Every structure is written in C-alpha cells, then in structure tokens.
Amino acid sequence: MSPPALPTPPFDRDAARRLREQLGMGPEHVARTMRASYGVDVPPETITDWERGQHSPTGPELQALAGALWCGPDDLLRAPSTLLEHRWVRGLTSADLARLAGIPPKDYDRLERRNRWTGSAAQTAALGAALGLSPPELLLLTGHREA
Known part of the structure; x- marks a missing residue:
C-alpha cells in the first residue's frame, strides 16, 4: 500500500x-x-x-x-477554500495557527484534516484575525454561514 x-x-x-x-x-x-x-x-x-x-x-x-x-x-494560488489552503496562503504552520487561535495543536490538526471547524466563538474570532478574513469569509470557511 x-x-x-x-x-x-x-x-x-x-x-x-x-x-x-x-x-x-x-x-x-x-x-x-x-x-x-x-x-x-x-x-x-x-x-x-x-x-x-x-x-x-x-x-x-x-x-x-x-x-x-x-x-x-x-x-x-487560486482563492483558498479550506482551512489548510488559507493557512498555506498566509505562510503559517499548523502549530502557529493553532497557537494564534488558542487551540491545542493536535486538536487544530484534526480540524484541518476534516476541514470542519468546531472552535468556540473566541477561537473562531482569533482564527479569522490570524487568517485576515472578513466576517463573511470567516462564516463561509467555518460553515457558520447558515447560523
């Protein structure tokens, strides 16, 4: 294999x-x-x-x-659409982004692999700031647009 x-x-x-x-x-x-x-x-x-x-x-x-x-x-690069792509565009390591978002690196890696955001409101805001995302971009990336 x-x-x-x-x-x-x-x-x-x-x-x-x-x-x-x-x-x-x-x-x-x-x-x-x-x-x-x-x-x-x-x-x-x-x-x-x-x-x-x-x-x-x-x-x-x-x-x-x-x-x-x-x-x-x-x-x-094309416009990023996943957590991983946004991180790459910003030139951040997963450990750096985890630290900036206030999430343990192991947990952040799991979220990135699944491309499914489950962070708290504070972590979501920190993620958006670290990635330089507008509120609509952040809502789309984290899947909270419907909410």
Missing part, C-alpha cells in the same frame, strides 16, 4: 505560466533558478507539468517557484 498523497496548495497554473512568460523564462530557466537559489531540485518537465495542471507543487516547491518567478506564493 502506498502512502496517501500529501495535499498541495490550490495552485493557479495559468498564473504561473503567465508570470514565467512575462519574465521571458523557459521552464529550464525556472528549474535552474529553483535549484541554484532555493535548493529545490525539479526538472524542467515538472514545471511544464505544473503549468498543464498534471501535477501541483508542494508547499516548499511553491515557495521556490515564487522566488524564481519574482512573486509571492499567493500570486500563484
């Missing part, structure tokens, strides 16, 4: 291709920059696969790709 696939950020392949082309770089240039400047070794074919939507970069790959393309990681 193979291990479960790791989740990946909500990668925007069109934005990555557009940014690369605006810089006049080919996939081989991006791969070389990622390796030389960030220590992330991916072949040019992987860059092409990302841009075709066949695969998505992992968190560390996304960081290196953003650096190679002279942009922020959030410039390479």
Whole structure:
C-alpha cells in the first residue's frame, strides 16, 4: 500500500505560466533558478507539468517557484477554500495557527484534516484575525454561514 498523497496548495497554473512568460523564462530557466537559489531540485518537465495542471507543487516547491518567478506564493494560488489552503496562503504552520487561535495543536490538526471547524466563538474570532478574513469569509470557511 502506498502512502496517501500529501495535499498541495490550490495552485493557479495559468498564473504561473503567465508570470514565467512575462519574465521571458523557459521552464529550464525556472528549474535552474529553483535549484541554484532555493535548493529545490525539479526538472524542467515538472514545471511544464505544473503549468498543464498534471501535477501541483508542494508547499516548499511553491515557495521556490515564487522566488524564481519574482512573486509571492499567493500570486500563484487560486482563492483558498479550506482551512489548510488559507493557512498555506498566509505562510503559517499548523502549530502557529493553532497557537494564534488558542487551540491545542493536535486538536487544530484534526480540524484541518476534516476541514470542519468546531472552535468556540473566541477561537473562531482569533482564527479569522490570524487568517485576515472578513466576517463573511470567516462564516463561509467555518460553515457558520447558515447560523
């Protein structure tokens, strides 16, 4: 049995291709920059696969790709829709977000895996502040919109 696939950020392949082309770089240039400047070794074919939507970069790959393309990681992401995606966009670790929301890290990890928020009102407010969410965004993310 193979291990479960790791989740990946909500990668925007069109934005990555557009940014690369605006810089006049080919996939081989991006791969070389990622390796030389960030220590992330991916072949040019992987860059092409990302841009075709066949695969998505992992968190560390996304960081290196953003650096190679002279942009922020959030410039390479679609609008986040899950707890995990919102955390990635903000560049927070799960332990950091758990601390900011006032939740034990083990409990936060469980909530993130299930993508089902059950925190208290105070924890919900702290989560919204940590993620920089507007009240409507926070209600949608936590599933409390109906309430």
